[in-house]
Each structure stands twice: as structure tokens, then as C-alpha cells.
Amino acid sequence: MSGATIRQATGPAYSRILGIGGVRGENVVTNDDVAGPIDSSDEWIRQRTGIVTRRRAGAQTTVLDLSEAAARKALDAAGLSGDDIDAVIVSTVTYFHQTPAAAAVLADRLGATPAAAFDVSAACAGYTYGIAQADALVRSGTARHVLVVGAEKMSDFIDPTDRSISFLLGDGAGAAIVGPSDTPGIGPTVWGSDGGKAQAIRQTHAWSDLREDPELGWPTLRQDGQTVFKWASFQMAPIAAKAMAEAGVSPGDIGAFVPHQANMRIIDQMIKQLALPDSVAVARDIAETGNTSAASIPLATERLLAEGQVGSGDLALQIGFGAGLVYAAQVIVLP
Amino acid sequence: MAYTDQEVLAGLAEIVSEETGLPTDAVLLEKSFTDDLDIDSLSMMTIVTHAEDKFGVRIPDEDVKNLTTVGDAVTYITGAQA
Numbered sequence: 442m443s444g445a446t447i448r449q450a451t452g453p454a455y456s457r458i459l460g461i462g463g464v465r466g467e468n469v470v471t472n473d474d475v476a477g478p479i480d481s482s483d484e485w486i487r488q489r490t491g492i493v494t495r496r497r498a499g500a501q502t503t504v505l506d507l508s509e510a511a512a513r514k515a516l517d518a519a520g521l522s523g524d525d526i527d528a529v530i531v532s533t534v535t536y537f538h539q540t541p542a543a544a545a546v547l548a549d550r551l552g553a554t555p556a557a558a559f560d561v562s563a564a565c566a567g568y569t570y571g572i573a574q575a576d577a578l579v580r581s582g583t584a585r586h587v588l589v590v591g592a593e594k595m596s597d598f599i600d601p602t603d604r605s606i607s608f609l610l611g612d613g614a615g616a617a618i619v620g621p622s623d624t625p626g627i628g629p630t631v632w633g634s635d636g637g638k639a640q641a642i643r644q645t646h647a648w649s650d651l652r653e654d655p656e657l658g659w660p661t662l663r664q665d666g667q668t669v670f671k672w673a674s675f676q677m678a679p680i681a682a683k684a685m686a687e688a689g690v691s692p693g694d695i696g697a698f699v700p701h702q703a704n705m706r707i708i709d710q711m712i713k714q715l716a717l718p719d720s721v722a723v724a725r726d727i728a729e730t731g732n733t734s735a736a737s738i739p740l741a742t743e744r745l746l747a748e749g750q751v752g753s754g755d756l757a758l759q760i761g762f763g764a765g766l767v768y769a770a771q772v773i774v775l776p
Numbered sequence: 777m778a779y780t781d782q783e784v785l786a787g788l789a790e791i792v793s794e795e796t797g798l799p800t801d802a803v804l805l806e807k808s809f810t811d812d813l814d815i816d817s818l819s820m821m822t823i824v825t826h827a828e829d830k831f832g833v834r835i836p837d838e839d840v841k842n843l844t845t846v847g848d849a850v851t852y853i854t855g856a857q858a
């Protein structure tokens with residue numbers, strides 16, 4: 442046994458989000474555009490989901506392209522450049538390479554090398570999982586500026602004839618830069634998983650099944666919509682409430698509520714459960730963008746800021762939840 | 777203490793009324809949730825969740841689709857009470 446003691450890293454007392462940026466898929470896809478193969482209608486989709494259009498990327502656009510565009514906007518907003526970043530986290534479930542990670546390639550594209558780089562697989566909770574990581578990395582002194590990207594090209598995993606989830610989904614990326622702060626900027630993360638409900642949102646089959654039986658074709662997504670609705674509406678509201686309690690704030694202190702953009706009816710039910718006052722600006726980007734999984738929270742946040750519904754320094758309660766099932770919530774100070 | 781059929785119906789009527797805006801006396805045993813009360817599957821999940829809380833029972837998601845009428849729900853809930 443060595444007699445030497447090692448030094449452990451320590452970091453700044455506080456972290457915060459320094460800048461946010463996002464991009465949506467370039468194509469506007471209407472409800473009428475997706476209704477045919479599922480024998481649905483604009484009216485039905487609006488009534489059940491609040492979605493009016495979803496944004497989807499063109500065939501040539503990749504998850505990396507979306508990530509890079511969002512990251513550059515976040516860097517600009519933070520007044521930083523690639524070489525200021527020393528860790529890159531990409532949260533995605535739609536990147537086509539098992540390895541190497543999207544984050545390493547993205548770091549190189551941004552001139553952020555030799556930043557530490559890794560991907561996170563937490564579906565629609567990917568962004569809030571990423572913020573939890575970034576906050577911990579900064580405050581532990583492991584990294585100074587962390588780039589967190591939630592990026593998805595969901596349209597690569599949809600089946601136009603599927604009634605359960607495909608018509609909800611859109612493409613986009615949102616990014617945030619997390620760095621040191623003189624004042625508290627990211628509240629405690631309340632997070633968890635429930636793998637007992639792994640089948641509630643799923644891939645039709647594993648890639649290995651496709652190797653056994655090529656006839657199966659490309660895997661796509663499915664969900665048990667009512668199970669997910671009930672879980673999200675009623676079990677996620679207490680998680681969001683706990684994030685407020687742990688941050689030491691009450692609903693009246695919150696400037697914006699930014700839940701994952703899954704379904705407008707889930708959002709409305711959560712507001713009711715949380716008893717949020719009318720003064721809280723609620724993210725409703727789903728109407729235009731659809732469900733973009735890990736990208737939805739930063740995209741919706743950027744919109745609220747751009748529209749002036751909230752301002753820098755206001756508090757936002759954000760909660761991601763989705764396939765796993767997994768979830769993470771935290772209160773943040775808006776950049 | 778177990779709830780009687782009458783108590784479950786009255787409690788359910790309040791929950792349905794809160795969710796839909798219908799008067800409680802429109803919530804009768806023979807009414808179909810979908811066809812008569814115009815309740816869609818997402819509203820139905822909301823009603824079921826509130827009923828679970830109110831009556832202290834579990835109604836698994838896969839059983840919800842069998843609850844066609846208000847009477848079906850009342851029977852299910854009274855039967856599910858331990």
C-alpha cells in the first residue's frame with residue numbers, strides 16, 4: 442500500500458447555463474401530410490396531441506449536422522468558441538453509429554479538441570440528463586465549460602403506417618453551454634428510471650433480429666400511448682414538484698415551465714397537477730415542432746427566450762421523460 | 777371501509793364532471809363513456825387515475841378498455857376494493 446495521498450479535484454461552488462441554441466428540421470410537415478397512411482385527420486391529431494406541424498430534416502441532414510448547428514448557436518449565445526469547451530455531451534437515440542460517439546466527432550467539427558466527449562442514451566430525458574452531468578462536471582472541477590447537445594433525427598425511425606407514435610415525431614437539436622457561476626444556476630436534479638415499463642416506448646425489434654431475419658426490415662418506434670400518457674401526466678408532476686422543493690423554490694417563483702414536448706394534453710395535465718399560477722410561461726413548442734425527443738426542451742426554451750415570454754435570470758422548471766422509462770428534472774436560471 | 781355502489785357512482789360522477797364539465801346527474805350507470813359522455817381515451821386515463829386515488833384501488837391500463845359504461849367502472853371499482 443502506498444503511503445502517498447492523492448489530490449481530488451474540486452471546482453467552483455456554482456454552475457449555470459451560459460447560452461442556449463437550437464435548430465429545427467428544415468421541412469414543415471403538416472397533419473394532412475401524415476394523416477393518409479394512418480387513416481387520421483388534422484382535427485384528430487390536434488385534439489389528441491396539440492400538434493399542428495412537426496419539423497423534419499431533409500434526407501442529407503444528419504444528427505451530427507443538427508448538433509453542430511445548434512452547438513454553434515449556443516456557443517455564440519454564450520460568447521464562447523469551440524476551444525473554450527473541455528467536455529462535449531451529445532444526448533441522442535437516433536445516431537447511426539454504435540461507435541465512435543457523435544460527441545467526439547462533434548468536438549472535432551467545433552474545434553473543441555481535445556475535449557472529453559461522450560454520448561448519453563436517455564431518449565426524451567437526454568437533455569436534462571446531460572445538464573445533470575454537465576453541472577456535476579463543472580462543480581467537481583472535472584471540466585470548466587461543458588457543451589450539452591440533445592439531437593435527434595426521429596424521422597429515421599418512423600413508420601408512416603404506425604398509429605402509435607410516428608406521427609408525433611420531429612427532428613431537431615438544442616444545445617446549452619454549462620460553465621462556472623458566482624451564483625447558483627442549476628438546482629438539484631431529481632431523476633430516475635423505471636425499466637419495468639421498458640416496453641411502453643420501444644423499438645419494434647433489435648438490430649440483431651434483423652441479422653437473423655432481413656425480412657423484418659428497418660426497426661421503428663412504437664408506444665403504448667395511454668400508458669405513457671398516464672405515467673407522464675401523473676407520475677412526472679410529483680418529480681417536477683420535487684425539483685422545485687429541492688431547489689428551494691415554489692411555483693410562484695418559476696418564470697417558465699418547460700416539460701418535454703410530448704403531447705399538449707400531458708403538458709396541460711402537468712400544469713394542473715403542479716398548480717402552476719398563470720404567471721408561469723409554459724413551453725408549447727410542440728404545436729409547431731412536434732416531439733423531437735432529446736432536443737425538445739432546449740428548443741422550447743430558446744423559443745420562450747426569443748419570444749420574450751421570459752428573460753435572462755428568470756427561473757425555468759424543466760423535466761425530461763421518455764423511453765426507458767427514464768426521467769430527470771431540475772430548476773435552472775435562464776441565460 | 778368499503779364503498780357502496782352508490783358511493784362509488786357518486787364519487788365517479790364528481791370525477792367525470794370535473795374532467796368533462798358535464799353535470800354530475802348526467803353520469804348514469806348505463807351511459808357509455810365514449811358514445812354518450814364523449815370521453816376520449818386520454819380523458820378516460822385521467823378519470824381512472826383520479827378514481828384510483830379516490831377509492832384506493834388499482835385499475836391496470838389493460839383493464840381500462842373493458843370499462844365501456846359507467847356501470848362497468850362502478851362494478852370494477854367495488855370489486856377491486858380489498
Ligand SMILES: CC(C)(COP(=O)(O)OP(=O)(O)OC[C@H]1O[C@@H](n2cnc3c(N)ncnc32)[C@H](O)[C@@H]1OP(=O)(O)O)[C@@H](O)C(=O)NCCC(=O)NCCS
Pocket residue numbers: 479480481482485489490565604605606608642664665666667669670703704707732762763764816817818
Ligand atoms: C398516441 C396517442 C395520440 C394515441 O391516442 P389514443 O387516444 O390513446 O388512441 P387509442 O389507441 O386509444 O385510439 C382511440 C381511437 O382513435 C383511433 N386512433 C388511434 N390512433 C389514431 C390516429 N393516429 N389517428 C386517428 N385515429 C386514431 C383508434 O382506432 C381508436 O378508435 P376506436 O375507438 O374507434 O377504436 C396518445 O395515446 C398519446 O399521445 N399518448 C401520449 C404519449 C406520448 O406523448 N408519448 C411521447 C413519448 S415521450
